Amino acid sequence: xxxxxxxxxxxxxxxxxxxxxxxxxxxxRLSGDASDAExxxxxxxxxxxxxxxxFERGTNARAWLLTILRNTHINQYRRARREPVTRDxxxxxxxxxxxEIQDTDPAGTFFDRIVDDEVVRAVDALPPDFREVxxxxxxxxxxxxxxxxxxxxxxxxxxxxxxxxxQLLQRRLYAFAVEAGYIKPRRDI
Amino acid sequence: xxxxxxxxxxxxxxxxxxEYLDGELTPTTEAAVRAHLAECAHCFALFDFETAxxxxxxxxxxxxxxxxxxxxxxxxxxxxxxEPSPDP
Numbered sequence: 001x002x003x004x005x006x007x008x009x010x011x012x013x014x015x016x017x018x019x020x021x022x023x024x025x026x027x028x029r030l031s032g033d034a035s036d037a038e039x040x041x042x043x044x045x046x047x048x049x050x051x052x053x054x055f056e057r058g059t060n061a062r063a064w065l066l067t068i069l070r071n072t073h074i075n076q077y078r079r080a081r082r083e084p085v086t087r088d089x090x091x092x093x094x095x096x097x098x099x100e101i102q103d104t105d106p107a108g109t110f111f112d113r114i115v116d117d118e119v120v121r122a123v124d125a126l127p128p129d130f131r132e133v134x135x136x137x138x139x140x141x142x143x144x145x146x147x148x149x150x151x152x153x154x155x156x157x158x159x160x161x162x163x164x165x166x167q168l169l170q171r172r173l174y175a176f177a178v179e180a181g182y183i184k185p186r187r188d189i
Numbered sequence: 190x191x192x193x194x195x196x197x198x199x200x201x202x203x204x205x206x207x208e209y210l211d212g213e214l215t216p217t218t219e220a221a222v223r224a225h226l227a228e229c230a231h232c233f234a235l236f237d238f239e240t241a242x243x244x245x246x247x248x249x250x251x252x253x254x255x256x257x258x259x260x261x262x263x264x265x266x267x268x269x270x271x272e273p274s275p276d277p
Contacts, residue, residue: 017260024255038259045263096203098238108238111245119249137211138243139250144213163207170242 012052016045019062022140026066029135030073032124040076044069063146066136070150095167097174100186110183114173122172130165137162198225202232210236210243 023044027037047068048055055064101108123131136147144162148155177183202225208214209222226233 013264017263020260020263021254024259025251025253028253034256038256038262041255041259042263042266096235096239098235101238102234106234106238108241108245111242114249116249119246120253123250135250138247141247144208144211159208159213166207166243166246169246 008052012049015061016048016052016055016065019065020045022062023065023069025139026069026135027073029123029131029139030070040069040073044072047072060142060146062140063142063150066140066142067150070132095171097170100174101183104186105183110177111173113180113182114177118176119173122169122176125172126165126169130161130168133158133161134165134169138166199229199232202226202229203235206236206239207243210240 020041024037024041027040027044028034031037031040044065048065051068055061098106101110123134126134132151133147136142136150137144142150144155144158147158147162151158174183178185202209202222205214205218205222209219212219214222226236
């Protein structure tokens with residue numbers, strides 16, 4: 001352990017460990033397994049602790065931790081299974097389901113009948129590039145600029161991926177709701 | 190402006206849909222989208238629907254937190270090098 005700088009456990013607990021829920025949620029969505037997620041979180045927090053003296057005070061600690069988490073996950077993933085499989089985003093069709101439900105359920109009340117497990121399953125089924133921006137935005141509540149920093153991509157990429165991710169997820173949840181009988185499909189199209 | 194919304198305004202508004210809802214637009218662009226929504230019933234309803242969708246998504250997807258033993262495990266094993274923390 002490189003501890004030339006005096007350890008600042010209190011500071012680490014106060015500023016980093018408070019984001020444990022956020023780190024765990026992201027780990028769970030990245031790894032898709034509770035036990036893997038715990039190991040991933042533990043490794044992330046260990047790395048963060050060792051790098052704590054390099055953390056720039058006043059910047060977003062949550063985004064910093066999530067960056068470490070993402071890099072740790074990518075490294076593990078590459079080690080275990082080589083490259084993560086990324087589908088060609090251009091192939092994915094994305095458009096709002098509003099046109100289908102605007103006459104029957106314009107307020108989207110059918111969403112409320114979908115249970116949490118189904119939402120999580122649908123999020124986990126998203127292509128990895130889409131899933132991570134959606135989680136960083138809708139679960140972790142990070143602004144676009146921070147998401148861009150975490151995934152090391154331009155803000156424009158964040159915008160387009162988030163747009164497509166939300167639309168794709170919406171379409172899948174709608175398809176699920178139709179299948180489950182929560183909403184009747186429009187028949188006149 | 191004729192008071193009627195043009196298809197190009199609708200297309201621009203839809204492209205900026207989530208940036209608008211996420212509060213990521215510049216004040217000028219945000220004002221332009223808001224002005225369009227005030228005069229276009231279709232986009233207004235669409236944005237309403239998408240607002241409901243995003244709220245639903247954020248509420249549901251955030252539900253899960255770290256299990257209580259995980260924090261303890263990290264405190265014990267990482268920060269205190271195996272030395273158990275006092276019970277709360």
